[in-house]
Amino acid sequence: MTQHLYLEQFGPVHALPVLHYRMEFAQLVRMAFHQVKPDVVAIELPATLEAPFLRAVRRLPQISVISYQAAEKGGGQKPAETVYLIVEPADPLAEAARQTLEHEIPLHFIDVDTDHYPRHQERFPDSYSISRIGLKNYYEEYRRSAASELPCREDQRREQGMAYRLQQLAATRRRILFVCGMAHLERVKSDFDRQLAAPLERIRREGVNLWNLHPDSCREILGEFLFLSAVYEQRRGPLPEEPEEHGGGLRKRFHVLELIQGGKQEGTEETLLENAIRRSARHLGREGTFPDRQRIIYQLFNEASRHYRQETGEPVHIWQKRAFFRFSRNYAFQEGMLLPDLFQLLAAARGCIDDNFAYAFCRLATCYPWQSESSDLATIRISPEELWGDSRRIRFRPRTKRSKGLSRMDMLKRKREQRPGEWLEGFDDPSICSYPPEDIAIEDYGRFLKRKGSMQLSEELSRSEKFSTSLLDGIDMRETMRNLHEGAIYVREQQRAKGGVGSLVVVFDEDRRKDRFPYRMTWLGEHDQESDMAFYATDPAENIVGPGICRCEYGGFLLSYPPRRMMDVWQDPDYRMATSGAEVLLMAALDYSIEKYVVYVAARPPRSIFKQMASRLDRKIIYIPLGSLSPQKLKQLRILHILSGKDKREIARDYIW
Template sequence: MPRRLYLERFGPVHALPVLHYRMEFAHLVRMAFEQVRPQAVAVELPPTLEEPFLRGVRRLPQVSVISYRIDPKIGKAQGETAYLLLEPADPLVEAGRMALERDIPLHFIDVDTDVYPRHQERLPDSYSICRIGLKTYYREYLKVSAEFPHCKEDLRREQGMAFRLKQLAERYERILLICGMAHLERIRQLFSTPLAAPLERIRREGVSLWNLHPDSCREILAEFPFLSAVYEQRRGPLPEEPRESGSGLRKRFHALELINGGRQELSEEQLLGNAIQRSARHLGQKGLFPDRQRIIYQLFCEAGRHYRQETGESVSLWQKRAFFRFARNQALAGGQLMPDLFQILAAGRGCVDDNFAHALCRLATHYPWQSETSDLATIRISPEDLWGDVRRIRFRPRQKRRKGLSSFGFLKRKRERRPGEWLEGFDDPSICSYPPEDLALEEYGRFLKHKGCLQLSQEQSRSEKFSTSLLDGIDLRETMRNLHEGGIYVREQRRIRGGVGSLVVIFNEDRHGKGYPYRMTWLGEHEQESDMAFYATDPTENVVGPGICRCEYGGFMLSYPPRRMLDVWHDPEYCTATTRAELLLMAALDYSLERHVIYVAARPPRSIFRQLAARMDRTIVFIPLGSLSPLKLKQIRIMHILAGRDKRPIAREYIW
């Protein structure tokens, strides 16, 4: 691991080149204080802002804003308002804060100006310092920036900062300079040349210090609030692990559960604050260099906890993998290593759903110390006022809507008159399923079989250059790929031999055999239904009505035509299967009357099953679970078991 901290030395000055409003450079400031132990600190800010800046730093961790009007008589800015954010993850703010905490003289050496243009430099991601160190980063920046000329205002400011540094050098032996890397090299060169005092404004009227409104704080911080809050938590002693019982993150929920904090009656603010404390503590020992990648990972995990609390659904491993891959690709497409907040939210919405993206946004934009009431007047600032162009993202979280005036319809549901009343009758062998769910499952099974046939035909198709026949049509993709050849490619769609017989869908392999104890084999009731074998959660743990239980599939197998299947769970021919998913696949190969068997799971079966299928003249067609609609999978995964056919007329009153 390269040394992350790097300081430029000239005279008694130890200069740290920084990028403004970046967390990594704020931590480098803390490291520089420990290494240099300066007698004085110089920052790239004008003396006209000294008083409001120091007052705003003393208010931290509350975020403040300095505002002042730009002189309308100067330059093109006609009476515009300039804003300066004082947030914890800014290196200049961190330098001022540490100087005040250690009682070190703080000097403001910049030149006040009204006509400084706004620069839009595309700089490498500051996260790269974690891998290559500041020295390599700074050297590469100097090579690139040498090609671009600097403006007159840059030169005037740099001459003024070099002049004041020379004055400080006469009084102190160790000076720590915190300066933007765009100016440091020229300041170092000017430091050794004779300079005159700069002509500048010595006093500015109309400078105000404001408390930032919490709603604005969610939108305009340079580093998104969750990251700034985690950085703030790790400045001092690590927070204690928040104590939340398991009831705080329940599988079942009602509309106000998150706001009320579940059974603990915690407020939403406290739940979000606990997530920040937990993330700050889990990032490692105090003093470690902040890893932006790990902070984003903690943000994802904590958002997943809230998502599970609100919806009762967990984020799958494949969704987690897709989220980080998608976010990484977005960042790389924009020339960065780590995604920004907009890209994180877009990845959450695209790879999970809008409810998860909303939970992610709510946590990522939470800053626990900001309040609307303060010792200062509160100001609202829009992102357009501070940063100019902005990007917007919309969420459409799903909500359970009910007709009528009351939204608490679940409170009117019938209850058991005595414990265990609704379980009576489940020892009857004539238990059955709920017909609407059977229809939905059979329909989705036909969709998967059709998808498997398309996948097979695509695998067996071939493209060739057009010579005498168009075959099955022009292959546009292959033609465009070989456009430089000037020819046309045609596609031959070969027919597949045999149809699809059995279907296996595995939601959870349950390798330890503890999560889905309920196993059963069902025969189709008529000629349009398939035989079915499945394993699921225990129905008696979720009784929703008299003789009506709800459970979730761990996996199931469908085989057509019906009324042929024996009890596969006690068939000795399948005793070699190591998991329940493998047992269902063996039964599917055995009972399939067609050549092809569809296998849907998170990962493909072991190679030995392909050999077994080949010996039986069968082919396993694997469809990744992640390639299917997560919403549809959630719908078909739920099943209800009825204690008899007489429960079917009343089942709709209890099944939601």
């Protein structure tokens, strides 16, 4: 919006003070261009780089790098330093050049070429503040804070040279838009009113090269992280259409008929990441509005959460979201910034959620769909140390099982599809079965929950009373301390529950809308050590991990022992009154339990009508809150694999992690 814009005017020059490689200033360049309507544009770059820079601008949104060798000061024997200039969309100088090319307006490079310009470590306020206070207040505060700093000799040469060339342009032009670094503008303005001579400078530079930047280097060395640059690029023109995705996720998906006939994968990872960028660009407000960095980060978090849930089956909870933004904000404040940079966002993602989310966040934050390794130019790799002199590193450590004799890098050897549709060839057996290690794990945890339910029931049946004639089952220290003022001793009587636990129901998600867990199945135990099982889960066709091997996520399951007694509970007309899959499982558990008690594990207790139903069947429901159990263990148990034929059990371990 225009209230964010501020221009310093002297003579016919309308000067825009900018910070290099910051998105907010690139947008201000566009606003200044439309407000001033200049007949010529001048930018803070030397004429010796004009040809490669303009070619790099014409390649945008592909990112380019200009490189040349700076002469060694004093003619020393040390190798010359390589100077790099990145041309990226969110840079205000690149945006100014793009505007001149699009509107066919003359562009002048008025800076002075120098070989010995020193490295500056000057700290500027966070550019995001412009979105709140505008450029005028931002620039005035900067001028006050930098008033006592003296320019170096090279800065004086450059600023006098730029002022001289602006004087030459002002003699023939009426409206000049000058895009200049904020640190130089005040002195250029004062030199403009003085009589200046043409600067002594290099008029030609040999060995200037233009490169295509490797996608891997793009992730590390740009001034803005790639997701932000990509969203800015999408919003330069008309807003993109809302992308269409059919259950869009990063899983290996196949249509139901493809499992029978073979077919193609519905979408690639690159397409889905690009759709996330397009969707974020569209949801940031109407076309032409000032880009809000905070909202872009919020959209990035939401898209990463979406991919994280599609890959792992775990949602990002509201408390994790709150912790993420609070942590990243405090981290940014500690570094003297208003909003976090990419490194701080990744640290918050890893610390507040987990490494898998941090990886999904990083993959999306460093996605730039226009950049490829092959192009019309030679490709170059540049490390952060070469460009900025330093770097910060962050590592993601996925939790993997480790045992002696196995390499820690086994996770990198996971088998993948050699050709499209190869894994579909495994679905030639009409029978299905489970993966035995998962059966063992879920049976063990089922026995643990039954013991926990029995202990909880015993706790409910126990009572305490004042000591009179018998110690009963021992002194109740808690009750004695609570009533210490009475001067009495309390003893505890531990009553034993009559009967055992016959069936177990675990509900991860009630799925009341009946759309997330469409797959419903009843399995019979294969031997006397297994229970009969009924469950509802995600569609197996959504995630193919191997030939004839599907990965699913439980919404809920029922275990009933002894085995080989259970009919198909999902087709049983006696359970028609159930409003959700969880209620079907609970009704079946009450029916098939041969013991008095049924354990029900869920986020909330069952409706009161089920307690009445249990009473009529001489059964009792023991409710265990889902939140009282280990979330890590539940996360492991929630995943199951369905195999197309028992012959797949021999190869399943190579595809299941």
